[in-house]
Each structure stands twice: as C-alpha cells, then as structure tokens.
Amino acid sequence: MVFGRLPSEERILLTGAKGQVGGELLKTLEPLGVVIAPERAMMDLADATSVRDTIRAVRPRWIVNPGAYTEVDRAESEPDLAYAINAEAVKVIGEEARVLGAGVIHFSTDYVFDGSGEEPYVETDTVGPMSVYGASKLAGERALAESGAGHMIFRTSWVYGARGKNFLLTILKLAREREALRIVDDQHGAPTWSRDLARMTAHVIKRCEATAQTIGWKAALQDASGVYHAAGGGDTSWFEFAAEAVQQQREKEPGVRFAKIESISTDQYPTPARRPSNSRLNCTKLKERFEWTMMYWRDSLREVLSEL
Numbered sequence: 580m581v582f583g584r585l586p587s588e589e590r591i592l593l594t595g596a597k598g599q600v601g602g603e604l605l606k607t608l609e610p611l612g613v614v615i616a617p618e619r620a621m622m623d624l625a626d627a628t629s630v631r632d633t634i635r636a637v638r639p640r641w642i643v644n645p646g647a648y649t650e651v652d653r654a655e656s657e658p659d660l661a662y663a664i665n666a667e668a669v670k671v672i673g674e675e676a677r678v679l680g681a682g683v684i685h686f687s688t689d690y691v692f693d694g695s696g697e698e699p700y701v702e703t704d705t706v707g708p709m710s711v712y713g714a715s716k717l718a719g720e721r722a723l724a725e726s727g728a729g730h731m732i733f734r735t736s737w738v739y740g741a742r743g744k745n746f747l748l749t750i751l752k753l754a755r756e757r758e759a760l761r762i763v764d765d766q767h768g769a770p771t772w773s774r775d776l777a778r779m780t781a782h783v784i785k786r787c788e789a790t791a792q793t794i795g796w797k798a799a800l801q802d803a804s805g806v807y808h809a810a811g812g813g814d815t816s817w818f819e820f821a822a823e824a825v826q827q828q829r830e831k832e833p834g835v836r837f838a839k840i841e842s843i844s845t846d847q848y849p850t851p852a853r854r855p856s857n858s859r860l861n862c863t864k865l866k867e868r869f870e871w872t873m874m875y876w877r878d879s880l881r882e883v884l885s886e887l
C-alpha cells in the first residue's frame with residue numbers, strides 16, 4: 580500500500596467540486612483514491628433525498644463537503660435555502676456517514692463568531708453568528724457533531740484563489756474599471772488560499788489513513804474528530820489585503836492604471852448581512868494535532884497573483 584493512500588477501490592465522495600475549495604480538492608484528492616464528484620443535477624445539496632440516495636449509492640469511505648451556500652448577503656433574504664444546504668444537507672451527510680462508518684470532512688467559517696475582542700478565536704470559544712449565513716453554518720457544524728459520524732470540521736476564513744468567485748478577483752476587476760475603491764479597514768482576519776486548504780485536507784486524510792493502519796479505522800477517525808481552525812497565517816484587514824493585491828499587480832503591469840484604494844469603516848459600507856470585526860482564527864490546534872501550518876497570506880497572495 581502507498582503511504583496514506585486509501586485501501587484499493589475505496590471512494591471519496593466530493594461535493595461542490597466546481598467551487599473554489601472543491602475545485603482544488605478534486606486535484607489534491609485524486610492521488611489518494613477514487614474521487615466521485617457528482618454534478619448538482621445528481622446530488623442537489625438543497626434536496627435531502629438526493630443527498631441521501633447519492634451517499635447510499637456511492638458508499639464512500641470519506642465524504643468531503645466544501646459544497647455550501649456562500650452568498651453572505653443573499654442568505655439574509657433566502658434563509659431557507661441557506662439552511663437546507665448548509666445545515667440540513669450536512670445533517671444527512673452525518674447520518675449516512677455514521678451508518679457507513681465513513682469519515683466526514685466539512686468546512687465552516689469565521690462567521691460563526693460575533694467578532695468581539697481582538698484575540699484570535701480558539702475552537703472552544705463561544706460562538707454567536709451575526710448573519711443567516713453564519714448561523715446556517717453553525718447549525719451544520721452542530722448537526723454533524725451530533726450525528727455520531729467521525730468528522731473533522733475545518734473553520735476557515737476569507738477564502739480566495741486564482742479561480743472562482745472571491746474578494747481578490749472582484750477587487751482586481753473593479754480596480755481596472757474604477758478611479759477609486761472604498762474598502763473596509765475595521766474587519767480583521769486572514770485570507771486563506773483555496774489550494775492550501777485542499778493540500779491540508781489531503782494531508783489530514785493521509786494522516787488518518789496511516790493511523791488507521793495501526794489502531795484501526797474507527798479509532799483513527801474518532802481520535803481525529805473535532806473542530807479545527809484552518810485560516811491563512813498573519814493578520815490583516817480587507818482594506819490592507821486589497822491595497823497589497825493592487826500594489827503587487829501594479830508592479831507586474833506598470834502600463835495599467837489601477838484604482839486608488841481607500842480605507843473606510845464598516846458603517847460607511849452598508850450591507851444586508853452583518854460581519855464580524857474580528858475574524859482572526861487561532862490555528863494552533865491544527866498545527867499540534869496534524870503538524871500542518873497554513874501559509875502566510877502574503878506568501879499565498881504572491882503565488883495566486885503569479886497564476887493570474
């Protein structure tokens with residue numbers, strides 16, 4: 580057996596493979612086993628029956644679930660859909676995984692916190708979502724934890740990369756079109772590279788598979804289960820992130836005119852959803868438990884910009 584690879588013919592069921600994190604996972608999980616990534620028409624996360632039926636048909640060893648409702652502002656007016664995808668589907672995934680004895684890898688968000696204080700949050704800190712999106716993600720975490728399935732929940736923040744819908748690509752586009760961009764400078768956190776998250780996930784799966792060789796599958800899963808914070812290293816604001824990205828891009832394209840990036844406060848940028856002012860996540864547990872350190876945001880930014 581190749582170190583850390585799944586036993587032969589074992590399957591990984593991947594949701595949301597067209598999303599930012601799912602797209603990266605499709606590539607990083609491929610060497611580990613047989614990855615099955617159903618189209619939305621096959622497995623609609625908003626439809627519990629299709630989720631259940633697909634899991635029963637695939638009988639995976641792992642279910643990796645980056646699929647989610649991620650439109651933070653729109654969720655305020657579509658709470659039922661947000662909860663169906665972010666909570667009810669996760670409950671079904673947990674129930675079916677428990678029956679199969681499968682391991683679940685799930686992703687959650689800094690938006691489960693209310694953003695009070697300035698310290699990076701640890702996994703055991705009190706939650707208090709301020710948005711429908713955050714509350715729906717928290718409900719998903721709880722449903723999975725209560726399902727009895729072996730599970731890892733990776734709470735991350737500010738996910739971005741060279742593809743997909745994300746803040747970086749939005750800002751770089753707007754910066755070419757406009758004279759100035761006004762960006763909030765009082766929400767603090769760290770951007771996380773989608774590929775780094777996918778690599779971390781593959782690493783954790785390999786660790787679990789290796790542990791399973793010695794203590795058995797069930798014990799290995801149980802031992803790894805829990806919530807882990809997994810966000811980029813460092814600490815910044817949306818304003819500083821945007822300013823840094825545009826500055827780096829200016830240096831790469833000296834002939835192009837980019838917008839001036841202006842610092843504003845959250846009350847100058849009204850949105851339907853409230854967002855935490857402190858999104859910092861302390862990732863020590865991930866480092867100690869799995870020996871994985873997430874990349875510093877400035878380092879991943881450089882790599883992502885080089886791919887554009």
Ligand SMILES: NC(=O)C1=CN([C@@H]2O[C@H](COP(=O)(O)OP(=O)(O)OC[C@H]3O[C@@H](n4cnc5c(N)ncnc54)[C@H](OP(=O)(O)O)[C@@H]3O)[C@@H](O)[C@H]2O)C=CC1
Nearest residue numbers: 595597598599600623624625646647649686688735737738
């Ligand atoms: N983006 C971020 O900044 C952060 C994300 N997270 C969490 O990380 C995880 C991954 O996020 P990210 O990759 O950025 O999200 P994306 O929005 O890029 O991808 C989500 C994926 O879920 C799919 N999806 C949505 N609704 C359904 C449905 N009804 N049936 C089937 N598939 C569906 C989407 O499909 P389609 O492409 O067709 O829309 C998309 O492929 C999520 O759990 C998210 O909550 C946590 C913190 C920050």
Ligand SMILES: Cc1cn([C@H]2C[C@H](O)[C@@H](COP(=O)(O)OP(=O)(O)O[C@H]3O[C@@H](C)C(=O)[C@@H](O)[C@H]3O)O2)c(=O)[nH]c1=O
Nearest residue numbers: 649651688689735736737738746761762763817848854
């Ligand atoms: C486009 C733009 C945004 N902003 C602000 C709004 C917001 O506070 C911040 C980031 O904008 P976004 O639309 O990317 O924010 P948002 O969609 O809330 O990003 C969140 O997505 C979900 C899925 C998560 O889980 C979170 O970790 C976080 O990444 O920047 C400006 O101030 N000026 C601008 O021109």
Ligand SMILES: [Mg+2]
Nearest residue numbers: 649650651652
């Ligand atoms: Mg968004």
